[in-house]
Amino acid sequence: MSFAEIGAAAIAAGIDDMYASFLKGDRQGFDAHLHDDVTTWETHLPGPLRTRRELDAYRDSRDAAGERPVLAVMAATEKRIDVWGDTGVARYVLVTRDAASGQEQHTRVTDVLRCLDGDWRIVHHHAELVRP
Template sequence: MTTDQLTTTITDLYRSLGDRPAFDARLHPDVTIWESDADELLSGLAALDDLRDRRATRASGPAPVAVAPEQLRAEAWGDTGLVRYVLRARYAVDRPDECFRVTDVLRREGTTWRIVHHHAEAVR
């Protein structure tokens, strides 16, 4: 079922977090990205790498012990898919979870789904 393929793509994406090549394999090279900590629309993997590097230099405290999507809802229309979910980052120490509302638009290329647009908003 196509919606299962979409949710598997998103779940596998976050399972590969920390392995940039594996993570990026699920992203279209021209992906556009809205993130709560980016002032402008990011375009392409180079812009994403720049954001990742900026995040690494300003990181404070421990990294999350787990990052996983929850409440996934997926739909597909031909070769276009849409997945909405809550992304939860859990920490081992006395730090509350961080949650983000996420919408990903995916395009099927052969048998593979790749994210062409990612929109994440921090839930405060």
């Protein structure tokens, strides 16, 4: 296996672990995949969040209001991952299913990652809900 193939496999496994952590309510496990300076741009967020501190503040207020989504499924599908040295880009479709309603959503995601001390961390996350 080439370095790029090894990196792509590590990134794919990290993305799967990150979403498994979300489903378990393991914020620390989820956050282990994020760089402290991660930018987070998502359809439902109140504007771009430019650091993990801003993301944490958003999540803390959301969770305190009882608005954290409860999902039965959260899976990255159709992954395409490229690696160039210590930089990687992952593109995939995130499929979620609400635990209560069963409603499914598909979101197009692009993550930019850096390999730091042997660990891949997301430095930019961009997600856009696919409208039916």
